[in-house]
Amino acid sequence: MKLEDNQPMNIKSWSPEDRPREKLLLKGTTALSDAELIAILIGSGTAKLSAVDVAKKVLAHVENNLDSLARLSVKDLMKAKGIGEAKAITIVAALELGRRRKEVSSEEKPKIENSKMVFDLIKGDLMDLTHEEFWVLLLNRNNRVIKKKKISEGGVSGTVADPKIIFKYALEELASGVIVAHNHPSRNLEPSDRDLHLTKKLKEAGEALEINLLDHLIIGGQSYFSFADEGLI
Numbered sequence: 371m372k373l374e375d376n377q378p379m380n381i382k383s384w385s386p387e388d389r390p391r392e393k394l395l396l397k398g399t400t401a402l403s404d405a406e407l408i409a410i411l412i413g414s415g416t417a418k419l420s421a422v423d424v425a426k427k428v429l430a431h432v433e434n435n436l437d438s439l440a441r442l443s444v445k446d447l448m449k450a451k452g453i454g455e456a457k458a459i460t461i462v463a464a465l466e467l468g469r470r471r472k473e474v475s476s477e478e479k480p481k482i483e484n485s486k487m488v489f490d491l492i493k494g495d496l497m498d499l500t501h502e503e504f505w506v507l508l509l510n511r512n513n514r515v516i517k518k519k520k521i522s523e524g525g526v527s528g529t530v531a532d533p534k535i536i537f538k539y540a541l542e543e544l545a546s547g548v549i550v551a552h553n554h555p556s557r558n559l560e561p562s563d564r565d566l567h568l569t570k571k572l573k574e575a576g577e578a579l580e581i582n583l584l585d586h587l588i589i590g591g592q593s594y595f596s597f598a599d600e601g602l603i
Contacts, residue, residue, distance in 0.1 A: 390422065404436060405429055411464055412457040424452035428461075437591060440465045440498045469494040479514040482507070485596035488549055488587055492518070496553035496589040502529040504552040506536050508545035509584065516543050521550075531568060533575045540581050547582040548572075557590035561597070569597055 390406040399407070408425035415421040428450045432438035439461075447458035471494075482488055492505055495518075502524045508516040519539055522529045529552065540548050550572060552565075561569075569586045576583040585598040597603045 404434070408461065411460050412453065416452045419452055424450070427451060428453060436465075437498070440469070441500065465498075469498065479510075479516065482509060482513045482515065482549065482584070485585055485587065485594070485599050488551065488585060488596075489589070489594045491515070492551045492587065493589060493592075493594070495520070496551065497591050499553055500555050501525055502553055502555060504529050504531040504550065506539065507549040507551070508540055508543045509547040509549065510544075511546045513547065513584075516545055533568075533572050536572065537575055537579055537581060541579070545581060547584045548576065549585045549587070550583070551587040551589060553589040557593070559588050559590045559593060559595040561588060561595060561602075566602070569603065573603060 390402060390409045393406065394402055394410065402410075405422050405425040408428060409415075409421035412421055412424060415424045419427070428447065429439065431450055432442070442462075444455065444458040444462055447453050447461055448455060453461075480487065480491060482491075488507065492507070495505060496503060504521045504524075505518065506521055507518050510516055517539075521531050521536055521539075524530060531550070531552070536548065536550065539545075550569075565586075565588065569583070572586070573583045583603060585596055585603060587597075588595040
């Protein structure tokens, strides 16, 4: 028998500590499973499935991987039984808020000391995209971030990054150093010939302006490639 044919108890008939909303109030967010948190977002299930059951089916579609879930579009989510447009939009919006959450204090600009710090600062902007984007971090003499800015947006296989635009921003902010980053939607971290050529051009342009290119990161999901760590800068 298919799961859809079963008749689960309505959530209202569950004990209070087992209902997602009541459980959150009683025990806090950490006590809830991923499915229970998504159930709170979607609010209701179907005639035959509770909200938790619907959420479990959504997660099963991505093998219970929240990173993969964050890459789904509204239309992708609507393919799951029990997920209409409004519920799909709610899930997408919640995941976007999670990406935007900042771990760094807004009062003090973070000081970059290694590639992992760059990755932690930029991954929320790049790791879930299905197209390529190119970003730059502008740094002062103490390697503290002055500004983070998107330079360009392209398609699945590439985007154009103009060194003139990158260093225009750097000059405007009186930056002493820049770190650039772009994503590979395929999650293949191997730098292309174009990536290598662009990095060389940026390094040479920076030297002429006395603005150091400190690193170039390629982001692929939860992983990254650092040109500086690999001795390519």
